[in-house]
Amino acid sequence: MKTITFFICFLVCLSVSAQDYYVAPTGTDTPSAGTLANPWRSFQYAISQVSAGATVYFRGGVYPSSYVVINKNGNAGNYIKFKNYPIEVPIIDGGNSLQTLLRITDQSYIIIDGLY
Numbered sequence: 001m002k003t004i005t006f007f008i009c010f011l012v013c014l015s016v017s018a019q020d021y022y023v024a025p026t027g028t029d030t031p032s033a034g035t036l037a038n039p040w041r042s043f044q045y046a047i048s049q050v051s052a053g054a055t056v057y058f059r060g061g062v063y064p065s066s067y068v069v070i071n072k073n074g075n076a077g078n079y080i081k082f083k084n085y086p087i088e089v090p091i092i093d094g095g096n097s098l099q100t101l102l103r104i105t106d107q108s109y110i111i112i113d114g115l116y
Helices: 002-015 043-049
Strands: 019-023 054-058 061-064 068-070 080-084 090-093 102-104 110-113
Touching: 019 043, 043 068
Parallel strands: 019 054, 054 080, 061 090, 068 102, 080 110
Antiparallel strands: none
């Protein structure tokens, strides 16, 4: 019985495990990227690739951006998180434009932390 209980717990833990992805100014926006060794390049591309439970870490540097739309939802137990990589400072730079850089409309369970 202990083995069956352990196995069921193991499967449940696997099904709710979070996935970590990475973005860097020197990355590439391809489906095979998104890892620490081969990160994505843009905020918008990262959004298009992730789902509930994902954490996207932004490496330090400047990210030129004009208009980013977050059109994905997390859920109560699985937020979508966009965070800075530990002790690094990612800067989302819209240049001298006075337009909106980030739009989130009718989306839930999104966390943005440590992006400047």
